[in-house]
Amino acid sequence: MLLNQFLLLAAVLFSVGVYGVIVRRNGVLVLMSVELILNAVNINLIAFSTFWGLGGQVFALFVIAVAAAEVGVGLAIVLLIYRNRRSVDIDQLDELKG
Amino acid sequence: MLSLFAQLLPGPFTAPTIDWLALGPEIVVLALFVVLVLLDSIKLERATAFMPAVANLGFILALIPIIVLAADGGDRVLFGGSYVVDSMALILKALFVLSAYVVVLLSTNYLAEGDYWESEFYSLLACSVLGMLVMASSRDLVGIFVALELLSIPAYMLAGWRKGDVRSNEAGLKYYLMGVFASAVLLYGMSLIYGVGGSTRLDVIAARLVEVGSEGIPVITLAILLTLVGFAFKVSAVPFHVWAPDTYEGAPTPVTAFLAVASKAAGFVALIQIVFFCFIVRGDIIQPVFFVLAVLSMTVGNLIALRQTNVVRMLAYSGIAQAGFMLAPFVVADELPVQSRQAVVIYLVIYAAMNLGAFAVVIAVARKTRSAEIDSFGGLFTYMPGLAVALTLFLASLIGIPPLGGWYAKFSVFSVLIEAETPLGLATAIVMAINTAIAAYYYLKVAKAMWFDDAPDGDVTPVPVPASLNAAVVLSLVVTFVLGVLPGLITNVTEYGPLAVGGP
Numbered sequence: 001m002l003l004n005q006f007l008l009l010a011a012v013l014f015s016v017g018v019y020g021v022i023v024r025r026n027g028v029l030v031l032m033s034v035e036l037i038l039n040a041v042n043i044n045l046i047a048f049s050t051f052w053g054l055g056g057q058v059f060a061l062f063v064i065a066v067a068a069a070e071v072g073v074g075l076a077i078v079l080l081i082y083r084n085r086r087s088v089d090i091d092q093l094d095e096l097k098g
Numbered sequence: 099m100l101s102l103f104a105q106l107l108p109g110p111f112t113a114p115t116i117d118w119l120a121l122g123p124e125i126v127v128l129a130l131f132v133v134l135v136l137l138d139s140i141k142l143e144r145a146t147a148f149m150p151a152v153a154n155l156g157f158i159l160a161l162i163p164i165i166v167l168a169a170d171g172g173d174r175v176l177f178g179g180s181y182v183v184d185s186m187a188l189i190l191k192a193l194f195v196l197s198a199y200v201v202v203l204l205s206t207n208y209l210a211e212g213d214y215w216e217s218e219f220y221s222l223l224a225c226s227v228l229g230m231l232v233m234a235s236s237r238d239l240v241g242i243f244v245a246l247e248l249l250s251i252p253a254y255m256l257a258g259w260r261k262g263d264v265r266s267n268e269a270g271l272k273y274y275l276m277g278v279f280a281s282a283v284l285l286y287g288m289s290l291i292y293g294v295g296g297s298t299r300l301d302v303i304a305a306r307l308v309e310v311g312s313e314g315i316p317v318i319t320l321a322i323l324l325t326l327v328g329f330a331f332k333v334s335a336v337p338f339h340v341w342a343p344d345t346y347e348g349a350p351t352p353v354t355a356f357l358a359v360a361s362k363a364a365g366f367v368a369l370i371q372i373v374f375f376c377f378i379v380r381g382d383i384i385q386p387v388f389f390v391l392a393v394l395s396m397t398v399g400n401l402i403a404l405r406q407t408n409v410v411r412m413l414a415y416s417g418i419a420q421a422g423f424m425l426a427p428f429v430v431a432d433e434l435p436v437q438s439r440q441a442v443v444i445y446l447v448i449y450a451a452m453n454l455g456a457f458a459v460v461i462a463v464a465r466k467t468r469s470a471e472i473d474s475f476g477g478l479f480t481y482m483p484g485l486a487v488a489l490t491l492f493l494a495s496l497i498g499i500p501p502l503g504g505w506y507a508k509f510s511v512f513s514v515l516i517e518a519e520t521p522l523g524l525a526t527a528i529v530m531a532i533n534t535a536i537a538a539y540y541y542l543k544v545a546k547a548m549w550f551d552d553a554p555d556g557d558v559t560p561v562p563v564p565a566s567l568n569a570a571v572v573l574s575l576v577v578t579f580v581l582g583v584l585p586g587l588i589t590n591v592t593e594y595g596p597l598a599v600g601g602p
Contacts, residue, residue, distance in 0.1 A: 014286055021279050030275055037282035044289035052296040056289075059240050059298055063285060066247045070278050073254055077274050080258065081267050090275070093268045096344040 006047035013040035027078040027088040031071060038067045120174040120183040122163025123191050124231050130156030131224040138217035146216050150206040150566070153220040157199040157227070164192050180238035180299055186443060189588070190234040190367055193447050197360040198227045200454045203570040204461055205352040212260070212350075219259065222252035223356070230364040237375060239288050239298040242368055243281075246332070249364050250277050253357060257349040269348025273357075276331060276341035284328020290321035291376075300375040307379050322383050325372065326391075332365030335425060336394040339418045346414035351464065354410060355457035358417050359450045366424060366446055373431055374439050381432030388428040389522045395422030396533040403540050409460055410470045412540060413453070416496065419537060420449055426511050426526045430518035437517065441510040444588055448503040448581050452495040455574030458567055459489040466561040467554075472544055477553030481560045486548045488571050493541040495578050498534055503581040508534065510585075 013036050020033025042060045049056030082088050104111075118125070134152060137145050167174075173184040201223065209216045229249030236242045254277060258270020294310070294317060295303030307318065327338065334342040346354045377384050399418030406412040424445045427438035460470060462485055467474040479486040495502035508530075515527040581588060 010289075017282070021275075027271065027275075031278075034278050034282050037279075037286060041282070041285040041289045044286070045292060048289070048293035052292070055240075055298045056292055059243075059289075059292065062240055062244060066244065069251055070247065070281075073251055074274055074278065077254065077258055077267070077270050080261060081264075081271055084262065084264050084267055090271065093271065095265045095268050096272075096348050 003047055003050075006043055010040040010043040010047070013037070013043070025089050025091050027081065027090050028075075030090065031074050031078070035067065035071070038063060117174050117176055119163060119167065119170075120176055122167065123160045123195065124228060126156065126160040126163065127195075127224055127228045127231060130160070131221055131228065134217055134221035134224060138221070147210075149216045149220050150202055150209075153202045153224065154199060156224065157195050157202065160195045160231075161192065164188055164195065168192075178299075179301060180241055181235050182237050183235050186439070187234045189443065189447070190363075191231050193363060193450055194227055194230040194234070194360055197356070197363070197450050197454060198223060200458070200570050200573060201352055201356045201360065203566040203573075204355055204454075204458055205350075206566040207465075207564045208350065208352050208461065215259070219256065222255055226250075226252040226256070226356075227360070230360060230367070233364050233367050233371070236371060237300045239292065239300070239303075242371060243285065243288065246281060246284075246364075246368060249361065250281070250332075253277075253353075253361055256353045257345055257357065259350050259353060263348075265348040266350065267348075269345045272341050273345040273349075276338075280328045280331030280338070283324055283331075287321050287324030287326075287328060290317060291325065294318055294321060300372065304376045304379050307376070318380065319383050322377055322380060323387065326369075326377075326384070326387055329365055329369045329372070330391055333362055333369065333421050333425070334418050335391045335421050336398040336418060339395070339399070342418060343411050343414040346417075347408065347411050351410065351457065351461050351470070354414075355454055355461075358413065358457070359453050362417065362421065363446045363450060366421075366442060369428070370439060370442060373428060374435060378432050378435060384431065385429055385520070385522055388425055388431070389526060392422045392425035392429060392526055393529045395419065395425060396530060397422075400533050400536045400540075404536070406540070407472055408470050409472055409475070409544060412472070412544070413456060413460070416537065416540070417453065419533060420453075420496070422533070423508065423511055423530060424449070426530055427514050429526050430515060430520055430523040433518040433520055433523070434514055437514045441514045444510050444585070445507040447588055448495075448507040448578070451574050451577035451581065452492050452502070452504055455571055455578060456489060456492040456496070458570040458574060459485050459492065462563045462567045462571070463489075465563075472547050473551075474554055475544060475547045476551035477558060478548040480553065481558040482563075485563070485571070488575055489548065490545045491575060492578065493545055495582070497538045497541050501579075501582045503578040503585075506582055506585040 017033045017036035017040065020036065021030055024030050024033060042063055045056040045060040078088055130153065134149065137152065167183060168188050173182060175182050205219065209219055226249045229245045232248065233242065233245035236245055254270060254274040257273045258266050260266035291303060292298060294314060295306045297303055331338040346358060349357065373384060396419045399415050399422060403412050403415035403419060406415060424442055427441040431438050463475060463478065464470055491502060495504035498504045498508040512527055515523045
């Protein structure tokens with residue numbers, strides 16, 4: 001196995017995630033796309049940590065824990081919007097502009 | 099049993115040495131967070147009235163270890179160099195704690211009158227400030243990332259604080275989605291930096307970036323770019339600013355003040371850490387990036403601010419322009435590291451004072467007019483002259499008129515740009531001079547409405563301003579004045595070399 005294989009997988013996941021954030025209109029799917037990017041980060045960190053020691057794996061653990069906290073808050077906000085508007089389409093959020 | 103266990107171990111146990119005093123401010127704010135959560139959980143109805151007082155007391159207490167550490171002097175290095183408490187970190191911690199103190203003053207009546215879940219508000223605020231304090235000392239990618247999330251996640255919740263209001267919901271969601279996307283991109287950049295640098299410690303990475311020299315330029319450029327893009331979102335630099343005006347307008351105004359001052363300052367502190375302790379060795383890459391970010395932020399921010407009719411939105415766009423001014427010293431970061439870092443910190447401190455003051459007046463006026471439109475400030479001088487004079491002074495300081503603080507902030511940025519004598523630095527200085535002139539127009543538009551226009555509907559009955567708001571206005575005004583008249587107070591503290599510890 002080469003390092004490149006892991007880095008390529010991570011790069012593909014990152015690109016899919018960025019594409020999803022930009023194109024998807026459903027709040028929950030945008031959150032899932034962000035999770036894809038974070039997983040790309042974890043793959044990168046763990047692949048690199050085979051060269052540089054445990055630091056990268058510890059960093060990956062931090063990323064996983066913080067991502068969970070982030071998603072908790074995100075789903076709460078999306079749920080709040082759903083309660084008030086009966087929709088999670090982020091394109092319909094246009095109260096504020098100018 | 100214990101002695102049996104000791105026989106199995108290779109040697110005697112030695113506890114790790116931890117400098118508790120150096121962690122003092124963080125410990126106090128953490129204790130404040132715990133106390134606020136406990137006060138809430140015992141469900142004393144009368145306890146909510148004391149929440150703001152407890153929060154204020156906690157932030158004042160957090161100043162004590164900061165002052166003790168400052169009087170003690172010297173740099174304290176903890177956790178093998180990944181956490182450093184030096185004079186620059188201390189001044190930034192004092193800035194964060196004082197901003198939080200003023201934000202509590204701004205929120206007191208707003209929350210009590212609107213009945214908006216007070217205890218949760220103050221505990222989340224304390225949590226966010228804790229993240230900022232950690233950020234000011236982190237010299238490690240993991241530390242910077244965790245601090246960034248610790249300060250951002252409570253801020254997402256605060257932005258959507260008025261749960262039943264769809265505008266506040268929208269502000270929260272926009273801030274959240276942009277924020278998590280930015281931190282995900284930032285993390286991808288950090289993972290590449292870890293791969294190149296071989297460590298999460300900034301000084302080790304910097305040494306390694308020097309070592310590899312011109313090898314691997316594409317991957318290093320990509321890593322630095324992605325990381326800087328992530329931070330550019332946090333400090334609302336153009337072209338990553340789209341969330342800022344919407345979030346500022348929709349969020350409760352005291353939270354807007356917090357986001358516009360403390361959260362933005364924390365983003366800049368993160369940039370300071372990662373640029374001055376790590377990326378500075380690759381000036382060839384960071385110079386053009388910061389040139390583009392700074393010039394675009396000031397120009398676009400100012401031009402859009404010109405046509406705003408809402409004061410909070412105008413302050414949001416002016417904040418984007420001011421972020422451009424604060425990004426300007428980074429253009430010459432590798433030429434004059436000490437002076438440019440000093441210029442950024444001076445700008446951050448003075449900007450916090452004058453912007454918090456402006457928001458305090460806007461909140462006080464909105465108690466009467468229930469609106470933040472510029473028209474609603476008409477005739478303010480005739481019925482609330484004190485607030486009108488105060489807001490005029492804050493706006494004059496934002497323009498940069500001496501002897502107010504904003505003048506010295508701009509002066510220090512200009513002088514470092516010109517002293518560096520690099521083409522990009524001089525170009526930035528020219529764009530900045532033009533933008534300072536443009537900015538005067540929209541700040542003075544508000545001043546004109548207050549002094550010369552008639553009050554809308556002819557309603558000139560003054561409303562009482564609560565003591566806490568008055569205190570916030572007076573505190574900000576005093577700091578704005580003192581730093582303009584006696585800038586030595588802050589330059590003396592910041593002129594220590596940034597590269598003493600952990601630098602390349």
